[in-house]
Amino acid sequence: MSDLMLRAFKAAIAMEPIVLLDYYVKIITYPKQEYYRKVDYYESIPPFQAINLGALALQTVSARLSVSAGAANSNFDLQDNEFAQWRWFPLDNFMARLFLPAGVAKEQMKFIQLGVEKSIIYRDPTLVSTEFNSWEDERPAFEAMNFSDYALNATRIIAMGYRFHTEEIDKETIDKIKAGQIPCTPVLCTGRA
Amino acid sequence: MQTELDRGVIVSGGVVNLAAALAANATAIFQVSNFGQQIGTKSFIPKKLLVRNNAGGTLWLSLGTGVAGAFADALPPVRVMNNLDNSWQEFELPRVELFADMTAFPDALVAGGSLDVQVEVEEKG
Numbered sequence: 639m640s641d642l643m644l645r646a647f648k649a650a651i652a653m654e655p656i657v658l659l660d661y662y663v664k665i666i667t668y669p670k671q672e673y674y675r676k677v678d679y680y681e682s683i684p685p686f687q688a689i690n691l692g693a694l695a696l697q698t699v700s701a702r703l704s705v706s707a708g709a710a711n712s713n714f715d716l717q718d719n720e721f722a723q724w725r726w727f728p729l730d731n732f733m734a735r736l737f738l739p740a741g742v743a744k745e746q747m748k749f750i751q752l753g754v755e756k757s758i759i760y761r762d763p764t765l766v767s768t769e770f771n772s773w774e775d776e777r778p779a780f781e782a783m784n785f786s787d788y789a790l791n792a793t794r795i796i797a798m799g800y801r802f803h804t805e806e807i808d809k810e811t812i813d814k815i816k817a818g819q820i821p822c823t824p825v826l827c828t829g830r831a
Numbered sequence: 832m833q834t835e836l837d838r839g840v841i842v843s844g845g846v847v848n849l850a851a852a853l854a855a856n857a858t859a860i861f862q863v864s865n866f867g868q869q870i871g872t873k874s875f876i877p878k879k880l881l882v883r884n885n886a887g888g889t890l891w892l893s894l895g896t897g898v899a900g901a902f903a904d905a906l907p908p909v910r911v912m913n914n915l916d917n918s919w920q921e922f923e924l925p926r927v928e929l930f931a932d933m934t935a936f937p938d939a940l941v942a943g944g945s946l947d948v949q950v951e952v953e954e955k956g
Contacts, residue, residue, distance in 0.1 A: 685836075687871025687956060713870075727836060729955065759836040791930040792872050794956065796836070 647766050655680055655800045656723045656771070657823045662815055663804065665721055667773045668742055668828035674812045675719070675804035683722065687729070688713045688797035691782040694732065694790045704740055704779040712777040714797070719804050721773045721825055725765035726797040728756045730790055733783040736770065740779035742829035744770060753783060769799075773827035839955035841878065849937060850945040854893070854902045857934040861950050873956035874930045880909070880950050882917040887937060887944030889913045896931040905929055908938070911946065928955070 657663055657677050665673040691700045692707030705712045716722055728734045733753035736744040745752035754768055762768070772778055782793035815822045844861035864873040882892060891908040905927050911917045935948055 690872050729837060756837065763834060763836070765836075791928070792874065794872060 646762050647764075652764065653725055653766075653799065655802070656825065657802065662807070662811075662820060662822040663721075663802075664815070664822050664824045665773050665804070666824060666826050666828065667776055668739055673773075673804075674807055674815055674822070676807050677802050678805045680800050680802040683724075683797070683799045683801055685796050685798040686713070687794050688726065689780060689795045691780060691793040691795075694782055694784040694793050696784055696787050696789050698784055700782040700784075700793065702737060702740055702779050702781045704777045712775070714772055714777045715775040716772065716801060717803075718774055719806075720801055721771055721804065721827055722799055722801045723769065723771050724778075724797050724799040725768050726754075726795055727758050727765055727768065728754060728782075729794040729796050730792055731756055731786060732790060732793045733785055734793075734795060735781040735783070736829075737779040737781070738770060738772065738827070738829045739776055744778075744829040746830060771825050771827045776827065837955070839876070839953040841951065841953055843951045844933075844949060846947050846949045847935075848945050848947055849935065850940070852890075852937045852940045854936055855899050857893070857895075857898045857902045857936040859898075859932040860894075860935045860948050861933040861952055863930060863932055864954065864956070871956050872930070873954060874928050875933075875952040875954045876926055876928050877906070877924055877933065878921045878951050878953055880919040880924070880948070882909075882911050882949075883947040884911050884913050884915055884917065885945045885947065886914055886941060887911075887946055888939065888941035890940065891938040892935055892946065892948070893938065894933065894935050896929060896934060898934055902934060902936070905933065911937070913941075 690706045733755045735753045743751045814820045847860045892911045893908045895905040
Protein backbone atom coordinates (compact mmCIF):
# COMPACT_ATOMS: atom_id res chain seq x y z
CA MET A 639 0.00 0.00 0.00
CA SER A 640 1.12 3.51 -0.68
CA ASP A 641 0.86 6.50 1.56
CA LEU A 642 -0.97 8.10 -1.34
CA MET A 643 -3.87 5.69 -0.96
CA LEU A 644 -7.32 7.06 -0.37
CA ARG A 645 -8.05 7.88 3.24
CA ALA A 646 -11.35 8.02 5.07
CA PHE A 647 -10.57 11.58 6.11
CA LYS A 648 -9.21 14.30 3.87
CA ALA A 649 -6.96 15.62 6.62
CA ALA A 650 -5.54 12.17 7.32
CA ILE A 651 -2.11 12.67 5.81
CA ALA A 652 0.11 13.21 8.81
CA MET A 653 -0.13 14.45 12.34
CA GLU A 654 0.63 18.12 12.53
CA PRO A 655 0.60 20.31 15.62
CA ILE A 656 -2.71 22.08 16.06
CA VAL A 657 -0.87 25.38 16.58
CA LEU A 658 2.68 26.64 16.12
CA LEU A 659 5.06 28.78 18.16
CA ASP A 660 3.72 32.17 19.28
CA TYR A 661 0.14 31.27 18.35
CA TYR A 662 -2.63 32.40 20.66
CA VAL A 663 -4.93 29.68 21.94
CA LYS A 664 -8.14 29.55 23.91
CA ILE A 665 -8.03 26.46 26.11
CA ILE A 666 -11.55 25.25 26.90
CA THR A 667 -11.93 22.80 29.75
CA TYR A 668 -14.78 21.31 31.73
CA PRO A 669 -16.96 22.88 32.98
CA LYS A 670 -16.53 25.73 30.54
CA GLN A 671 -13.32 27.19 31.86
CA GLU A 672 -11.43 29.27 29.32
CA TYR A 673 -7.75 30.14 29.39
CA TYR A 674 -6.23 32.53 26.86
CA ARG A 675 -2.58 31.67 26.35
CA LYS A 676 0.33 31.94 23.97
CA VAL A 677 2.32 28.92 22.88
CA ASP A 678 6.01 29.38 23.66
CA TYR A 679 7.23 25.92 22.72
CA TYR A 680 6.08 22.48 21.83
CA GLU A 681 7.53 19.06 21.26
CA SER A 682 6.37 15.76 19.88
CA ILE A 683 5.30 12.82 22.00
CA PRO A 684 6.43 9.56 20.36
CA PRO A 685 4.01 6.61 20.38
CA PHE A 686 4.03 5.00 23.82
CA GLN A 687 1.84 2.72 25.89
CA ALA A 688 -0.18 5.28 27.78
CA ILE A 689 -2.60 3.10 29.66
CA ASN A 690 -3.33 -0.56 30.27
CA LEU A 691 -6.74 -1.16 31.79
CA GLY A 692 -5.65 -4.68 32.66
CA ALA A 693 -6.90 -8.20 32.02
CA LEU A 694 -10.57 -8.39 31.12
CA ALA A 695 -12.95 -11.34 31.16
CA LEU A 696 -15.01 -12.13 28.10
CA GLN A 697 -18.06 -9.95 27.42
CA THR A 698 -17.41 -7.50 30.23
CA VAL A 699 -16.64 -3.80 30.56
CA SER A 700 -13.80 -2.57 32.71
CA ALA A 701 -14.06 0.08 35.35
CA ARG A 702 -13.66 3.59 33.97
CA LEU A 703 -10.03 4.38 34.64
CA SER A 704 -7.72 7.29 34.10
CA VAL A 705 -4.66 5.31 35.13
CA SER A 706 -3.31 1.91 34.29
CA ALA A 707 -4.57 -0.94 36.45
CA GLY A 708 -2.49 -0.87 39.60
CA ALA A 709 -0.86 2.48 38.85
CA ALA A 710 -1.27 5.70 40.80
CA ASN A 711 -0.65 8.33 38.14
CA SER A 712 -1.94 8.89 34.64
CA ASN A 713 0.62 8.85 31.87
CA PHE A 714 -1.55 11.45 30.14
CA ASP A 715 -0.83 14.02 32.87
CA LEU A 716 1.04 17.16 31.82
CA GLN A 717 2.95 19.85 33.66
CA ASP A 718 1.32 23.13 34.62
CA ASN A 719 0.53 25.47 31.71
CA GLU A 720 0.65 22.66 29.19
CA PHE A 721 -1.87 21.12 26.86
CA ALA A 722 -1.43 18.17 24.56
CA GLN A 723 -2.84 16.99 21.29
CA TRP A 724 -3.32 13.22 21.24
CA ARG A 725 -4.01 10.46 18.76
CA TRP A 726 -4.40 6.93 20.02
CA PHE A 727 -5.51 3.38 19.30
CA PRO A 728 -6.18 0.15 21.20
CA LEU A 729 -3.33 -2.32 20.82
CA ASP A 730 -5.47 -5.27 21.91
CA ASN A 731 -8.80 -6.49 20.59
CA PHE A 732 -11.23 -4.43 22.64
CA MET A 733 -13.44 -1.38 22.27
CA ALA A 734 -12.31 1.74 24.10
CA ARG A 735 -14.60 4.53 25.19
CA LEU A 736 -13.05 7.87 26.00
CA PHE A 737 -14.15 10.31 28.72
CA LEU A 738 -12.70 13.75 29.34
CA PRO A 739 -12.84 14.29 32.27
CA ALA A 740 -14.00 10.99 33.71
CA GLY A 741 -17.64 12.04 33.97
CA VAL A 742 -17.96 13.51 30.49
CA ALA A 743 -18.15 11.38 27.35
CA LYS A 744 -16.21 12.09 24.18
CA GLU A 745 -17.48 11.09 20.73
CA GLN A 746 -20.97 11.35 22.16
CA MET A 747 -23.85 11.18 19.70
CA LYS A 748 -27.43 11.79 20.66
CA PHE A 749 -28.12 8.12 21.39
CA ILE A 750 -24.77 6.37 21.57
CA GLN A 751 -21.24 6.98 22.62
CA LEU A 752 -18.83 5.85 19.95
CA GLY A 753 -16.09 3.40 20.80
CA VAL A 754 -12.72 2.96 19.16
CA GLU A 755 -11.61 -0.54 18.25
CA LYS A 756 -8.29 -1.83 17.06
CA SER A 757 -9.72 -1.83 13.54
CA ILE A 758 -9.18 1.94 13.61
CA ILE A 759 -5.62 1.32 12.43
CA TYR A 760 -7.02 0.00 9.14
CA ARG A 761 -10.01 2.30 8.77
CA ASP A 762 -8.19 5.48 9.75
CA PRO A 763 -4.46 4.70 9.58
CA THR A 764 -3.34 8.17 10.60
CA LEU A 765 -5.77 8.13 13.56
CA VAL A 766 -6.97 11.64 12.81
CA SER A 767 -10.50 10.72 13.95
CA THR A 768 -9.21 9.75 17.40
CA GLU A 769 -7.67 13.14 18.08
CA PHE A 770 -8.39 14.97 21.33
CA ASN A 771 -6.68 17.53 23.54
CA SER A 772 -6.07 17.59 27.26
CA TRP A 773 -5.08 20.36 29.67
CA GLU A 774 -2.48 19.96 32.43
CA ASP A 775 -3.50 17.07 34.69
CA GLU A 776 -7.17 17.14 33.72
CA ARG A 777 -6.73 13.62 32.54
CA PRO A 778 -8.86 11.52 30.23
CA ALA A 779 -10.43 8.27 31.38
CA PHE A 780 -11.12 5.14 29.39
CA GLU A 781 -13.39 2.15 29.54
CA ALA A 782 -12.42 -1.12 27.89
CA MET A 783 -15.12 -3.37 26.53
CA ASN A 784 -14.26 -6.98 25.79
CA PHE A 785 -16.93 -7.84 23.26
CA SER A 786 -15.27 -11.14 22.38
CA ASP A 787 -15.93 -14.63 23.66
CA TYR A 788 -12.44 -15.01 25.07
CA ALA A 789 -10.61 -13.32 27.91
CA LEU A 790 -8.01 -10.65 27.28
CA ASN A 791 -4.68 -10.59 29.06
CA ALA A 792 -4.30 -6.86 28.58
CA THR A 793 -6.20 -3.83 27.29
CA ARG A 794 -3.45 -1.48 26.17
CA ILE A 795 -3.74 1.90 24.51
CA ILE A 796 -0.95 3.45 22.48
CA ALA A 797 -0.94 7.24 22.30
CA MET A 798 1.17 9.85 20.53
CA GLY A 799 1.00 13.51 19.75
CA TYR A 800 2.34 16.90 20.73
CA ARG A 801 2.85 18.66 24.04
CA PHE A 802 2.50 22.45 24.05
CA HIS A 803 3.75 24.78 26.74
CA THR A 804 1.88 28.05 27.09
CA GLU A 805 2.42 31.35 28.84
CA GLU A 806 -0.08 33.81 30.19
CA ILE A 807 -0.91 36.91 28.17
CA ASP A 808 -1.98 40.39 29.27
CA LYS A 809 -5.59 41.50 29.52
CA GLU A 810 -5.23 43.97 26.68
CA THR A 811 -4.27 41.18 24.29
CA ILE A 812 -7.07 38.99 25.55
CA ASP A 813 -9.54 41.80 24.93
CA LYS A 814 -8.26 42.11 21.36
CA ILE A 815 -8.67 38.36 20.87
CA LYS A 816 -12.23 38.50 22.17
CA ALA A 817 -12.92 41.42 19.88
CA GLY A 818 -11.70 39.41 16.92
CA GLN A 819 -8.77 41.70 16.27
CA ILE A 820 -6.13 39.00 16.87
CA PRO A 821 -6.45 35.43 15.58
CA CYS A 822 -6.76 32.72 18.18
CA THR A 823 -7.17 28.95 17.94
CA PRO A 824 -9.73 27.33 20.23
CA VAL A 825 -8.44 24.12 21.82
CA LEU A 826 -11.24 21.99 23.24
CA CYS A 827 -9.89 20.00 26.18
CA THR A 828 -13.11 18.34 27.31
CA GLY A 829 -15.92 16.13 26.16
CA ARG A 830 -19.38 17.50 25.57
CA ALA A 831 -21.93 15.76 27.70
CA MET B 832 7.07 1.97 3.66
CA GLN B 833 3.52 1.84 4.97
CA THR B 834 3.11 2.57 8.64
CA GLU B 835 1.94 -0.47 10.60
CA LEU B 836 0.73 0.84 13.91
CA ASP B 837 0.40 -2.48 15.69
CA ARG B 838 3.57 -4.02 14.28
CA GLY B 839 6.03 -5.25 16.88
CA VAL B 840 9.72 -5.92 16.78
CA ILE B 841 11.02 -9.22 15.41
CA VAL B 842 13.53 -10.85 17.73
CA SER B 843 14.79 -14.36 18.39
CA GLY B 844 15.30 -16.24 21.59
CA GLY B 845 18.49 -18.13 22.23
CA VAL B 846 19.09 -21.77 21.39
CA VAL B 847 17.65 -23.76 24.29
CA ASN B 848 18.64 -27.37 24.84
CA LEU B 849 15.88 -29.60 26.20
CA ALA B 850 17.35 -32.76 27.64
CA ALA B 851 14.49 -33.91 29.87
CA ALA B 852 10.97 -35.01 29.01
CA LEU B 853 7.55 -34.35 30.53
CA ALA B 854 5.84 -31.20 31.81
CA ALA B 855 7.77 -31.30 35.04
CA ASN B 856 10.78 -30.28 32.97
CA ALA B 857 9.14 -27.56 30.88
CA THR B 858 11.77 -24.94 30.12
CA ALA B 859 11.50 -21.34 28.93
CA ILE B 860 12.36 -20.93 25.26
CA PHE B 861 11.48 -17.21 25.17
CA GLN B 862 11.08 -14.90 28.13
CA VAL B 863 8.64 -12.01 28.06
CA SER B 864 10.16 -8.56 28.62
CA ASN B 865 9.14 -7.37 32.06
CA PHE B 866 11.85 -4.99 33.18
CA GLY B 867 10.56 -2.84 36.03
CA GLN B 868 11.46 0.44 34.34
CA GLN B 869 9.91 -0.29 30.96
CA ILE B 870 6.81 1.68 30.04
CA GLY B 871 3.88 -0.62 29.51
CA THR B 872 3.19 -4.32 29.25
CA LYS B 873 4.99 -6.34 26.60
CA SER B 874 3.67 -9.42 24.85
CA PHE B 875 4.91 -11.53 21.97
CA ILE B 876 3.66 -13.66 19.12
CA PRO B 877 5.69 -16.74 18.07
CA LYS B 878 6.49 -16.46 14.37
CA LYS B 879 9.00 -19.21 13.65
CA LEU B 880 10.10 -22.31 15.42
CA LEU B 881 13.26 -24.30 14.65
CA VAL B 882 13.86 -27.60 16.44
CA ARG B 883 16.86 -29.83 15.97
CA ASN B 884 16.39 -33.34 17.25
CA ASN B 885 19.66 -34.77 18.54
CA ALA B 886 18.88 -38.49 18.58
CA GLY B 887 15.99 -37.92 20.95
CA GLY B 888 13.63 -40.18 19.05
CA THR B 889 10.50 -39.06 17.22
CA LEU B 890 8.40 -37.20 19.79
CA TRP B 891 5.79 -34.55 20.53
CA LEU B 892 6.97 -31.13 21.61
CA SER B 893 4.51 -29.18 23.75
CA LEU B 894 4.54 -25.38 23.48
CA GLY B 895 2.88 -23.14 26.02
CA THR B 896 3.35 -21.18 29.19
CA GLY B 897 4.10 -22.15 32.76
CA VAL B 898 6.22 -24.91 34.16
CA ALA B 899 5.50 -28.27 35.77
CA GLY B 900 1.89 -28.49 36.95
CA ALA B 901 1.11 -24.98 35.76
CA PHE B 902 1.98 -25.70 32.13
CA ALA B 903 -0.76 -24.74 29.66
CA ASP B 904 -0.66 -25.32 25.92
CA ALA B 905 -0.51 -22.21 23.77
CA LEU B 906 -0.32 -24.23 20.55
CA PRO B 907 -1.02 -27.87 19.82
CA PRO B 908 2.03 -30.08 20.40
CA VAL B 909 4.12 -30.44 17.25
CA ARG B 910 5.64 -33.64 15.92
CA VAL B 911 9.44 -33.60 15.92
CA MET B 912 11.17 -36.23 13.82
CA ASN B 913 14.29 -37.95 15.03
CA ASN B 914 17.67 -36.70 13.85
CA LEU B 915 16.17 -33.99 11.66
CA ASP B 916 15.74 -30.25 11.64
CA ASN B 917 12.06 -29.43 12.12
CA SER B 918 10.77 -25.93 11.39
CA TRP B 919 7.46 -24.11 11.41
CA GLN B 920 6.96 -20.77 9.72
CA GLU B 921 4.66 -17.87 10.47
CA PHE B 922 1.95 -18.98 8.05
CA GLU B 923 1.81 -22.39 9.73
CA LEU B 924 1.43 -21.06 13.25
CA PRO B 925 -1.79 -19.66 14.75
CA ARG B 926 -1.23 -16.07 15.79
CA VAL B 927 -1.30 -16.64 19.54
CA GLU B 928 -0.13 -13.80 21.76
CA LEU B 929 1.66 -14.61 24.97
CA PHE B 930 2.04 -12.42 28.04
CA ALA B 931 4.25 -14.87 29.96
CA ASP B 932 7.40 -16.85 29.26
CA MET B 933 6.98 -19.40 26.50
CA THR B 934 7.92 -22.87 27.71
CA ALA B 935 8.31 -26.21 25.99
CA PHE B 936 8.93 -29.87 26.76
CA PRO B 937 9.12 -33.16 24.83
CA ASP B 938 6.74 -35.94 25.78
CA ALA B 939 9.58 -38.47 25.67
CA LEU B 940 13.28 -38.62 24.93
CA VAL B 941 15.61 -41.45 24.08
CA ALA B 942 18.29 -41.68 26.75
CA GLY B 943 21.17 -39.38 25.89
CA GLY B 944 19.16 -37.52 23.26
CA SER B 945 18.02 -33.90 23.36
CA LEU B 946 16.40 -31.10 21.40
CA ASP B 947 17.80 -27.72 20.43
CA VAL B 948 14.92 -25.27 20.20
CA GLN B 949 14.87 -21.69 18.98
CA VAL B 950 11.83 -19.45 18.51
CA GLU B 951 11.49 -16.17 16.63
CA VAL B 952 8.81 -13.81 17.90
CA GLU B 953 7.18 -10.47 17.23
CA GLU B 954 7.37 -8.51 20.45
CA LYS B 955 4.59 -5.97 21.02
CA GLY B 956 3.72 -3.43 23.63
